[in-house]
Amino acid sequence: MKRARQQPRPAKPSRSTIVQIEKPIYGGAFLARVDGKATFVPLTLPGEQARVRIVEEKRSYAAAEPEEILAAAPERVAPGCRHFGVCGGCQYQHANYEAQLRFKQAVLRETLERGGVNVPEKIDVLAGNPWHYRNRIRLAFDAAGRVGYRTRRSHDLVPVSECPIAAPQLLQAALSAAEVLRDMKMGLQPTEISLFSNAEETELLATIFVRDSSTRGFDQVFDEWKKRIPALIGAEVVEEGRAGQPPRTIEQLGEKSLTYCAAGFDYRVDHGAFFQVNRWLVDELANRVTADRRGELAWDLFAGVGLFARKLAENFEHVVAVESAPMATEALKHNLEGTAGTCVKADTLAFLKARDKTARPDLIVADPPRTGLGGETTSLLAEVGAPAIVYVSCDPATLTRDLRALIDSGYALSSVTLVDLFPQTFHLESVVELRRS
Secondary structure, three states: OOOOOOOOOOOOOOEEEEEEOOEEOOOOOEEEEEOOEEEEEOOOOOOOEEEEEEEEEOOOEEEEEEEEEEEOOOOEOOOOOOOEOOEOOOOOOOEOHHHHHHHHHHHHHHHHHHOOOOOOOOOEEEOOOOOOOEOEEEEEEOOOOOEEEEEOOOOOEEEOOOOOOEOHHHHHHHHHHHHHHHHHOOOOOEEEEEEEEOOOOOOEEEEEEEOOOOOOOHHHHHHHHHHHOOOEEEEEEEEOOOOOOOOEEEEEEEOOEEEEEEOOEEEEEEOOOOOOOEOOOHHHHHHHHHOOOOEEEEEEEOOOOOHHHHHHOOOEEEEEEEEOOHHHHHHHHHHOOOOOEEEEEOOHHHHHHHOOOOOOOOEEEEOOOOOOOOHHHHHHHHHHOOOEEEEEEOOHHHHHHHHHHHHHOOEEEEEEEEEOOOOOOOOOEEEEEEEEO
C-alpha cells in the first residue's frame, strides 16, 4: 500500500513581546529575557525597553528582531551610514562611541572572568577616530554587477553606495571597478573584490575573484580602472578554489606590493598578506606590544610581514620572526633586511616542536588568528618558559582558553589592553601581557 506523502509542518509563527534590554553579548546582539529564556536582540541598547519579534527559538535561547524601541537609552544616536541595520558589517552604529568602548570592555572582562581568568581592576583602552579607519575591505558582486556587503541575517547582498568605516578611496575604487567591468564587458565573471590601501591612500592594491580561469580583457580593465583611480598600483585576478582546491592567482598586473609607513618604518606588504586593518591605530598597537622592551632574544610568532618584529629588532640583539603564509614570508624577509631580525618560514607549532631547546627568549610575542594558540602550542610555550609573553588576540573566547592554560602553567596576568581596531562593530582586539611567576 502506498504511503501518503508526509506534509511539512507549518512554520511556527513569530510572536511579539516587550522586553528589557540588559547588556551586550559578544557577536553584536544584546541580552534580554523572555519567560526567563536568554533572548538575543540586535540594534538595541542596554536599559532600553523594546517590542521585539521572536524569529528563532531553541531550547536554551531565542533570537529576536526589534520592532519598536519603546524607551530609548541616552547613548542611542543616529547611525552614520544609510545601510546600517540591513548591511551585516556593523553592529554598533546606533550607539555613541563612548558606549561602544564600554560594551567591549564589559564583554572582554566577562568573557575572561567566566573562563576563570582574574582580570586586573583596570583594562587599558587604545582608541582613535571611529570612522574611515579601515585600510582593507572585501565586497561581493551581485547578478547585475553591483558591489555590496552581505545582509545582516542572510547571505543576500545589499548593494552599497557608502561605507563610512572604510578609507574613502577604497569604496570609490570598488564602485569604479564595478562600473568599468559592466561597461567594458570583457568576459570576466567577478564574484568578489578585495582592496587594500596604505594609510595615506596613495597606493592601492586590488584582487578580483572570479569563477573561472578566463582573464580575457583584464589588461584593458586595469588600464581604464587606473585612469579613474590613480592610486591603483597593482591588481590581480584570483580563481576561486573548486572543491578541495585552494584559490590561485591567474593574472597579475602592476606592482605586487605596496609600501605601508607604520610605527616609524616603511613596510612592504604584498597582495593578500595580513596587515592590521585600522590605519589610525597601527602605530599605537605596535608601540603597546613592543613597549620599549629589551633583551638578547625575542620571538615574534605569527609574524605576518613583521609589524612587531621590525620594532623589536631595534632593542633586541636577535629577533626570530616566524610566519608560514606564502604571501607574507617574502615581505617579512624584505622588511627585516639589515636588522637583527631573522625570518623563519614555518608555522608556529612546527617551529616550537623543532626549536633549539637551549635557546630561551626574553620575550615572546604571539599574534595568532581567530582560532587562537590551542592546547599543544600553549603547552610548548610553557616548556619554553620565556619570562614574558605578549599575546595579541582578536577573539576573547579563544584568548580566555589560552590564557587559562598559560596561567595554569605558571604565568601571571600583568596587564590587559583593549585595542579598538574595529569601531562600529562588535569585534575587539586585545593585548595581554603575561609574566612568569
